[in-house]
Amino acid sequence: MDIRSQVSMVFHLDKCLGCHTCSIACKNIWTDRKGAEYMWWNNVETKPGTGYPGKWEDQKIFKGGWIREDGKLKLRAAGKKKGLFNLFHNPNMPVIDDYYEPWTYKYLDLIQAPAADDQITARPISLITGKPMDIKSGPNWDDDLSGTPDYARNDPNLENVSPAEREAMFQLERMAFYYLPRMCNHCLNPACVASCPSGAIYKRGEDGVVLINQEVCRAWRMCVSACPYKKVYFNWNTGKSEKCILCYPRLESDQAPACMHSCVGRIRYLGVVLYDADKIHEAASSDENELVNNHLDCLLDPHDPQVIAAAKANGIADTTIAAAQKSPTYRFVKEWGLALPLHAEFRTLPMLFYVPPLLPVMASLAKVNHDERGENLNPVAKHWSDNWLYDTSTEELWGTIDQARFPLKYMANLFSAGDEGRIADALKKLMAVRIYRRFKTVGDVTEEKADAALADTGLTAEMAEAIYFMTSLPQMKDRIVIPPAHREHAIEMLENTGDAKGSIGFGTLNSPQRGN
Amino acid sequence: MLNNFLFVALPYAALSVFLVGTIFKYRSLKFQYSSLSSQFLEGNRLFWGVIPFHWGILVVFLGHLTAFLVPRGILAWNSRPLRLLILEMTGLAFALCVLVGLVLLLYRRLTNERLKVVTNRMDQVIEWLLLVQVVLGCWIAVGYRWGSSWFASDLSPYLWSIFRLDPQTTAVSAMPLVVKLHIIAAFLIVLVFPFTRLVHFLVAPFHYTWRPYQRVIWHWDRRTVRRPESSWNQHPPRNN
Ligand code: HEM
Ligand code: SF4
Ligand code: SF4
Numbered sequence: 001m002d003i004r005s006q007v008s009m010v011f012h013l014d015k016c017l018g019c020h021t022c023s024i025a026c027k028n029i030w031t032d033r034k035g036a037e038y039m040w041w042n043n044v045e046t047k048p049g050t051g052y053p054g055k056w057e058d059q060k061i062f063k064g065g066w067i068r069e070d071g072k073l074k075l076r077a078a079g080k081k082k083g084l085f086n087l088f089h090n091p092n093m094p095v096i097d098d099y100y101e102p103w104t105y106k107y108l109d110l111i112q113a114p115a116a117d118d119q120i121t122a123r124p125i126s127l128i129t130g131k132p133m134d135i136k137s138g139p140n141w142d143d144d145l146s147g148t149p150d151y152a153r154n155d156p157n158l159e160n161v162s163p164a165e166r167e168a169m170f171q172l173e174r175m176a177f178y179y180l181p182r183m184c185n186h187c188l189n190p191a192c193v194a195s196c197p198s199g200a201i202y203k204r205g206e207d208g209v210v211l212i213n214q215e216v217c218r219a220w221r222m223c224v225s226a227c228p229y230k231k232v233y234f235n236w237n238t239g240k241s242e243k244c245i246l247c248y249p250r251l252e253s254d255q256a257p258a259c260m261h262s263c264v265g266r267i268r269y270l271g272v273v274l275y276d277a278d279k280i281h282e283a284a285s286s287d288e289n290e291l292v293n294n295h296l297d298c299l300l301d302p303h304d305p306q307v308i309a310a311a312k313a314n315g316i317a318d319t320t321i322a323a324a325q326k327s328p329t330y331r332f333v334k335e336w337g338l339a340l341p342l343h344a345e346f347r348t349l350p351m352l353f354y355v356p357p358l359l360p361v362m363a364s365l366a367k368v369n370h371d372e373r374g375e376n377l378n379p380v381a382k383h384w385s386d387n388w389l390y391d392t393s394t395e396e397l398w399g400t401i402d403q404a405r406f407p408l409k410y411m412a413n414l415f416s417a418g419d420e421g422r423i424a425d426a427l428k429k430l431m432a433v434r435i436y437r438r439f440k441t442v443g444d445v446t447e448e449k450a451d452a453a454l455a456d457t458g459l460t461a462e463m464a465e466a467i468y469f470m471t472s473l474p475q476m477k478d479r480i481v482i483p484p485a486h487r488e489h490a491i492e493m494l495e496n497t498g499d500a501k502g503s504i505g506f507g508t509l510n511s512p513q514r515g516n
Numbered sequence: 517m518l519n520n521f522l523f524v525a526l527p528y529a530a531l532s533v534f535l536v537g538t539i540f541k542y543r544s545l546k547f548q549y550s551s552l553s554s555q556f557l558e559g560n561r562l563f564w565g566v567i568p569f570h571w572g573i574l575v576v577f578l579g580h581l582t583a584f585l586v587p588r589g590i591l592a593w594n595s596r597p598l599r600l601l602i603l604e605m606t607g608l609a610f611a612l613c614v615l616v617g618l619v620l621l622l623y624r625r626l627t628n629e630r631l632k633v634v635t636n637r638m639d640q641v642i643e644w645l646l647l648v649q650v651v652l653g654c655w656i657a658v659g660y661r662w663g664s665s666w667f668a669s670d671l672s673p674y675l676w677s678i679f680r681l682d683p684q685t686t687a688v689s690a691m692p693l694v695v696k697l698h699i700i701a702a703f704l705i706v707l708v709f710p711f712t713r714l715v716h717f718l719v720a721p722f723h724y725t726w727r728p729y730q731r732v733i734w735h736w737d738r739r740t741v742r743r744p745e746s747s748w749n750q751h752p753p754r755n756n
Contacts, residue, residue, distance in 0.1 A: 004732075080725055087721075088570040095559045096630075128557070129629045194729035197721035205734035215546040218719055219553040236634060239552035315738035514634075515548030515713060 002277040003300065003311040005320050005483070006188070006208030006351055007246065007270060009260075010332045010339045011181055012471065013357035014430070015267040018179040020044050020140065022259035022268070026183075029258050030245070035237025037102035037127045040139060041244040042183040042259045048155040048169065048410070049142040051180075053098040056230040057343065058156040063092040065191050065228030065346035066284060073285040073347065078195035078226040087197065092225040096236065100137045102127040128236070145177050152177070157413040165407040176405050178357040180414075181267070183259065184231040184244035185342070185350030186210045188275065188298065189284040192243070195226030200241075207272075207483070208351065209246045214512060217241055228346035238514050252485040260480055269470075271327025271481040272320055273351075274300045274311055284347045291344045291417045298349065299334055302327070323483035328470060329353065336459075336467055338426050340415040356415050356423055358430040425457070432457045433471075436464045522700055523685045527678050530707035537710025538718060551716035552639075557630040565624055569617025575610040576653070580667070584675055587668035594665045603664055608657040615650045618643065642712040645705055652698040659694065666695070 026042040045051040055061055063077035075083070077092050105122035113120045126133040142151035148170065158166055169175070186203075190210050193201045200216035201223055203209070212223075212232070217240040223232040224241060232243045247257035255261065260268040275298045283294040300307045302324035311321055324330065332339040332355060339353035408420040416422040432453040439450035454464055470478065541548060555562050583590045594600040622643050625635050656663045670687040677684040688699065709715070 075729075079729075084721070084724060088566050089559075089563045090555060091563075093555050093559060095556055129633055131629060189730070193731050197724040198719070199721075199723070199727055199731055202731040202733045205732050205738060215549075217550070218716060218721070219550045220721060221553050221555060224556075234553070234556040236554075236556050238547075239550040239634075240547075313739075315740075315742050317742060512547055513545075514636075515545075515550050515552055515715070 001310050003274055003307065003314045003316060004205065004208070004277050005272050005274055005311075005316050005324065007186070007251065007483070008208070008273045008327075008329045008333075008351040008353070010269040010271075010329050010353045010355065012267045012269070012332075012355040013178055013180070014355065014359055015265040015471070016044070016179040016181055016357075017265045018044055018046070018144070019264050021262050021264050022181060023139075025258040025262035026244075029247075031242075033237075035235040036233070036242065038096065038099045039233040039235075039242065041231070041233070041242075042181065044140070044179050044181045046140075046143055046145060046152075046177050047180045047414070048152040048158065048177065049145070050151045050154050050156075051142075051182075052139070053094050053230055054137075055154065055156055056228075059228060059346070061092075062094050062225045062230065064226050064230070065348060066189070068285055068347070071285070073281065075191060075195055075226055076228075078191070078222045083195055083197055083220075083222050087220055087222075090221055090225055093221055094224065094230065096128070097136075100139065100141070101133060101135075103133060103135060103138075106132075145175060148175075157410055159413070160418075161407050161410050161413075165409070169406065169410075178359070180342075180354075181259075182229065182231070182342075183352065184210060184227075184246070185229060185348065185352040186244075186246055188277075188280050188349035188351060189347065191226045191228060191346075191348050192223040192232050195222040196220070197222060201232075204248075207246075207248075207251065209248050209251075210243070211245055211248070212241055212243055214238075214240050214242075228343065228348060229350070238512050240512070251482055254482055254484065256476065256480040256482070261476075266474070266479060269328040269332065269479045271329040272324040272483045273327060273330050273333075274302050274307060274316070274321070274324050276300055280349060284349055288345060288417055289419060291347070292340065292419065292422060295341055295344055295349050296333060299330065301334070302330060317483075320483040323481050326481045328474075328479060328481060331466070331470065336429065336463060338429055338467070340422065340426060342415060344417040354415055355430070356411055356426050358427050358434075429457045429459060429467075432459055433464045433467050436461065437468055519685055519689050522696070523674075523688050524678075524683045526700065526703050526707075527683070530703040531678075534706050534709050538715060541710055541715060542718075549715050549719055550713070552634070552713045554625075554631055554634055557634065558624065558628050561620065561624045561628075565617045565620035567617070568613040569621060572610040572613030572615075572617060576607065576614060579607055579610075579664075583664060583667045584672050587672040590664055590668040594662075594668070600662065600665065604657060604661055607664065608654065611650060611654050611657060615647075615654060618647050618650060622647065638708070638712045642705070642708060642714060645701065645708065649698065649701045649705060652694055652701060655694050656698060660692065663695075666691070671699070 022042050023040050023044055027040065031037070031039045031041060040052065043052050051057065059065055059076060065076055066073050067076045068074070078086075103124045103126050106125055107122050110120055110122050123132050124135050125131065141147065145152050153166075153170065161169075186208055187210065188208070190201070190203060192212075193203060193210065196212075196217075197220045198216050198218045200213045200218070202211060202213065204211065219234075219239045219241070221234055221241065224230075224234050226232075227243075232241050234240075235242050247255075247259075250257055250261075256270065260270055279294070279298045283291075283298050286294040302308070302311075302321060308321055312318070329339075333353050339355045341350045342352070342354055344350075408423050409418075411423045411427075412418050412420045415426075435445055435453040436450045436459075439445040439447060451461075454461060459467075590603075593603060622640075625631050625639065625643070660666070670691070674684060674688050688696070691699075705714075
């Protein structure tokens with residue numbers, strides 16, 4: 001057993017309102033620079049949709065992540081042989097147009113243009129060439145299902161969803177969507193690290209943050225295509241790759257990462273988990289249907305005395321262990337079994353987990369209610385009925401899950417490597433907590449029914465209360481539990497990050513000036 | 517006099533600048549050690565230029581290196597005319613790859629709006645210099661079929677004499693003009709090397725082949741840092 005600690009995240013998708021505040025917070029702090037304009041280390045995409053960069057999930061295009069071939073774990077299109085052979089030209093590299101060309105407008109024209117007969121306009125100007133350009137796409141072009149034929153219908157996760165189910169998803173009156181905020185997963189088996197020929201990318205032992213040493217990056221640009229989540233970005237100006245740094249300067253000074261601090265929906269949780277590094281390889285090479293299980297098996301119980309002893313022997317600080325015991329991530333992922341990794345089948349063992357969204361799935365509970373108000377709406381508009389949220393009258397509590405508006409298959413393609421049962425479990429738990437709370441607060445559900453719902457999903461009343469608390473009432477200190485960066489180390493860290501540990505281009509001693 | 521300047525002073529100046537320049541840059545301006553890939557802005561035309569260019573130049577470079585290091589081997593190989601021809605033809609074929617690749621690369625750089633933004637003066641200087649050098653090289657290969665033997669018998673000793681700090685220019689002075697120009701351009705390239713993207717050649721990532729795939733870095737030795745008996749003045753390991 002080789003116990004290490006990892007700062008790990010949970011995003012509660014039912015709570016995400018798609019406001020993009022996280023993305024803006026991150027951009028303002030880290031990527032508001034020349035060459036980084038197009039980068040969104042944190043971005044929020046609408047699902048179903050093709051995301052950013054377009055169709056990143058379809059590994060037939062950029063060929064990222066790991067595959068298992070003859071029982072062996074291999075990078076799909078990088079690694080020692082393929083990577084070095086393709087060093088001069090990476091055949092799978094996304095280019096700027098796969099993201100979008102960044103632009104601004106010639107605002108000065110609005111006030112400086114001479115008097116003329118026609119309306120003055122501010123023309124769009126490319127932030128790369130400085131020349132006028134036609135805007136073809138931009139950040140969140142697919143927001144809220146806009147451009148559905150181009151975006152939502154091309155979602156790679158629809159691959160094995162039946163045509164009938166697809167049609168049902170996109171019927172105008174039945175359309176549903178949810179938001180998927182994404183950032184680097186700070187994986188346990190990162191493909192970016194493994195693909196980097198210079199060894200510029202590394203995982204910090206103490207907290208598992210994955211960083212790119214800007215002084216060692218040589219623009220071999222293998223990481224850009226190898227990260228299956230497309231979370232390594234190429235800075236075309238400095239000629240270096242960049243990625244989310246989990247705001248490590250903030251973490252080291254006990255502040256929440258910018259995207260988490262600013263999150264309006266408070267969907268983001270952060271905490272330490274202890275894991276067994278000896279299990280990584282085995283977990284990443286598991287059979288497809290065992291992947292999620294084995295991935296979650298790497299995470300250890302921070303209350304187990306054996307684990308604690310082994311952690312101490314490995315030099316993990318007592319304060320870190322204490323933080324792990326209070327970790328909201330551990331509770332969501334392991335205790336409650338609510339949060340799942342995104343696309344476990346990429347085999348990087350992502351350390352960002354998602355509570356799958358219940359609301360868009362269950363919205364199909366609504367029976368079209370031909371009451372007076374409903375009749376007054378035009379036929380295309382949605383008919384709302386007051387009891388749309390939970391139809392608690394049915395005897396079969398879970399029947400509705402299978403008739404969900406979002407096919408479970410689709411959700412399973414995203415969050416459980418195709419295992420519909422797992423998604424159904426998580427959704428049922430979320431529903432059970434709601435039924436239980438409805439019994440408590442509204443009272444139109446009987447106690448037996450609430451208890452039955454909990455029992456069915458393996459929850460206890462205590463757990464339901466805890467989940468309810470962590471979902472609806474938590475303060476910042478409950479949601480974000482940062483392990484203390486030991487001051488004696490922190491001083492060293494801040495003294496000369498670049499010199500001793502590598503860096504990401506901020507706070508290095510040299511200015512990040514492009515080579516010649 | 518001119519010979520002394522071109523074949524003694526220039527080489528020493530070039531080699532000194534190369535050494536001091538690359539080492540200083542590596543130690544103090546490490547950020548600038550990069551291949552400065554432009555694939556992100558333009559990927560298709562790059563392929564047709566960069567692939568023939570690099571495979572070509574690597575073979576040609578290795579050829580020159582061999583002739584410099586083991587001149588006798590080359591002479592022995594060339595002792596039969598057919599083998600000399602094979603060597604020359606192979607060299608020429610790869611040199612032509614370099615030529616075609618380089619022309620495409622230069623054309624791409626000068627015509628693409630996006631690439632103009634990331635093309636600075638040194639990018640152009642080095643590509644033009646390389647172009648001149650390759651053209652001269654091809655010219656020698658076509659015009660003087662026994663070029664490889666010359667290199668081995670006359671130029672290799674000259675280069676060695678430079679490294680032995682006892683420059684002997686007699687053999688070089690007797691060479692045809694094209695060969696002289698080829699030598700001069702070579703040292704010019706060495707001279708500007710540290711100020712161009714060519715430094716990426718020095719950091720080619722061969723160590724990737726023997727390192728483990730994953731890299732985890734601890735700031736301190738994790739197992740001793742919290743042990744009371746380990747001393748406080750321990751320095752954190754240098755990882756990079
Ligand atoms: C094993 C050694 C080498 C490796 C791995 C290597 C790799 C690379 C890479 C990745 C690029 C960037 C291509 C892109 O834009 O994406 C590049 C560009 C370039 N390399 Fe190399 N290279 C090597 C050796 C050399 C040598 C020996 C020379 C010349 C003496 C050279 C000259 C150039 C030039 C001039 C460019 C710029 C091409 C352009 O974009 O116009 N390289 N190299
Ligand atoms: S998600 Fe982050 S850690 Fe994982 S492979 Fe991509 S860049 Fe690396
Ligand atoms: S943790 Fe920091 S760097 Fe990473 S996405 Fe959030 S704001 Fe950006």
